[in-house]
Amino acid sequence: MRRLGLLITVAMVILPSLVFEAHAQDSSVSSEYLIKAGFIYNFANLVQWPANAFTQPDSPIVIGILGEDPFGTVLDRVLAGKKVNGRIFLVKRLKSVTDLKECHIVFVSSSEMAHLAEAIHLVKGMPILTIGEIPGFARRGGIINLVLEDNKVHFEVNVEAAKEADLNISSRLLALARIVQEPAADGKKTE
């Protein structure tokens, strides 16, 4: 009950400022993706890319959506006009996995569950922040996995994967996250 109240409250806070149009146009799009779009923006804020990830200091942060786009226009609207460290956002709907290399953030849609390993394998070692919404995504080599629990969005972070991608995730972000590891790699077992 309380959680629901809070959720509603959060929705009320964020909706008018971020996704007024989405809220007005497409009420079918759940508030879940509105929140997830905000999360992506916050992740961009709290993650540091290596210098070679961008060609220019003001090169846009390219966000690629792999698979079916669950956001619709929400993500574009949320990120429109926003800047992080002087960089604007550029959202791309990827047709093929080869386009992955041009991206800085890759959102792996739940439709790509079958191709998940291939996708993770493709971006491995590259400074690309992978965000998924598939259960076990982080444990399988993804960096951040968004989890919906009790009507509230949480996220898991695979610190090892982030290190491999040469991405520096802020401790403030980690403090809010659930840290997960790949069980196959070193046998450790976390949540």
Place this chain on the structure above:
Amino acid sequence: MSLQNLSIRRKLILITMLTSSIALLLSSASFLIYDLISFRHLLTQDLTTQAEIIGYNSAAAMAFKDEPAATATLSALMVKGDIVAAVLYSPDGQMFAQYFRNDKTLPAFLPSRSQEKGYRFEGRYLEVWHDVTLNGERLGTLFLQSDMRQWSTRAKRYASICLVFVLISGFLAFLVSSKLQKVISGPIVHLEDTMRMVSAHKNYEVRAVKAYADEIGSLIDGFNTMLSDIQHRDTALRGANEELQTRTRELEEEISHRKQAQDELLKAKYVAEEASRAKSTFLANMSHELRTPLNAIIGYSEMLEEEAHDSATVETVQDLQKIRSAGKHLLALINDVLDLSKIEAGKMSLHLETFDVSGMIEEIVTTLQPAIEKNRNTLRVHLAEDVGMMQADITKVRQILFNLLSNACKFTDHGTISVDVDQSTEQGQDWLRFRVTDTGIGISAKQKENLFQEFVQADTSIARKYGGTGLGLAITHRFVQLMKGRIGVESQPGEGSSFTVHIPAQVKLEAVGPVQAEGDSDASDAIVEVKTGRDTILVIDDDAAVRELMSRFVGKLGFNVLTVASGEEGLRLAKQVRPVLITLDVVMPGCDGWSVLSKMKADSELSKIPVIMVTIVDNEPRGLDLGASNYLIKPVDRERLAVLIEKHRLNRFTTITRTNAVPVSRLSHGHKHGKVDAEVSGRESHAKNLTSRR
């Protein structure tokens, strides 16, 4: 006890402690305030820093709307004891996460909405507002509230430290000032003790001890100097006191001595007065006793002499003359001695009356006629025109002139004696001047010195040659003095002497006494009927010898004589006979002369009859007071009596007033009637020139 009356010691301590305490309190307070202010600033900074950290840490939670995470972050403030509340507000001002130290519930004072960033003090609390940002984007606002318990704890601790410090330092100041104040109060207290000792015991030998050379030191010096001054004066005063007491004792002794002497003197005075009274009484008695026999001797020798002229031999007449002369000399002597003793006793009084000077001169000249003729002298009398009346004691004036003229006659042989009378004005007063000049033996300068002294004659040889008592000039001198006049003499031995007497024309009595205005003999203005034939004279005397003598003498003057022996008889006879004149004795058995006189004067029939007192009692003033016309003292000078009787008879014949007519008579020694000199008016232009006939 008021603050001003505290002792100097307490005052000094109080001042020191007050001063130090105030300084200490001020410095402590300023230090405390400065420290608290800077500490508050520090707290503010601290809280701001705290807010920044919390804000930073909660920024991600705010971004991901992770309320539990934000709450957890805020809960980290638990370790900060002073932070009471911490609240995170979302950008729209809604409360997002909160932390309360004591309670989970929302305190009433908490702001419900976010406010401007910065810090402010609200009551006891310090509040900080801080923006929570992420990469420059504002995500919300953080509110921190501190109760500043560190600050108040610190303030309390500081205050108590200060208090303790002040107390301790005050105590120390008390100790130090208690010790140090003695430097100032010690000498003062010592001075005060010394002063109290001096004033309590009057001990001026005490000195205060000077401790330091400061103001109090000089005060002590001054005090000591003053003390020694006082000591000196005290000693001097004590000495003076003792001396004064000695002197007082001496004076007291002196006074008691004098008192004794005074008492002795008083006793002596009483004795002397007693002796004097006895002497006076003796003299009075003696004079009476002496005169009574003399009266008889002279009277009878005169009578015998007259009778002897006709019958007896020349030798007998001469012998009788010697007896008479000796008797008269003796009488004169007695009179002189009595007069002098009266003068000496101060009992000689003046009996003033107004009289005619020329009349008096006339009388004297008449009386002295025999003496003038004795040495074949010539008498010249000169009265100035303006000489008229004078007021004086006629008896004494007469005696003065009589004495001077007697002397002139006595010491001049075949010469001229002049009497000059004139009037002058000196010092606003009229004076009559009588000058008696002779061409006799004169007086040497040496003799002049003692001329007016009693019992001293010009030369002892003179007494042998000329006789006399030597009292005449002395008495004259005294009489002149009595009337406030003066007497002088000019003389060359062998060429004669000139005596000048000045007497005031109006002699005044010094003391208030009975003043006899006028003698009845002169005052009689009444016109008396002139009787033909011989007039009657009544003689009243208890002494048979006197009656006989008077009867004979008056009969020779051409009067009828009636004699009676008592006053009562006299009064009765007087009324019957109406005599022209009455002679009256005083001392008589029964009714005495005074009362007879009083009765006569009280009787309207008899009051006009002139009465001549003929008595041994020397009290002329009383007789004249009672109304007597003249007063003769026994033994009677018959020549003078004759003159007086003649005068009264003339008064009866002529209507006179005293002021414009004066009887001038020429009397021979032959007991004949005088006659009225018709040349009265001639007196006014010429001086009268009276010379004796023989």
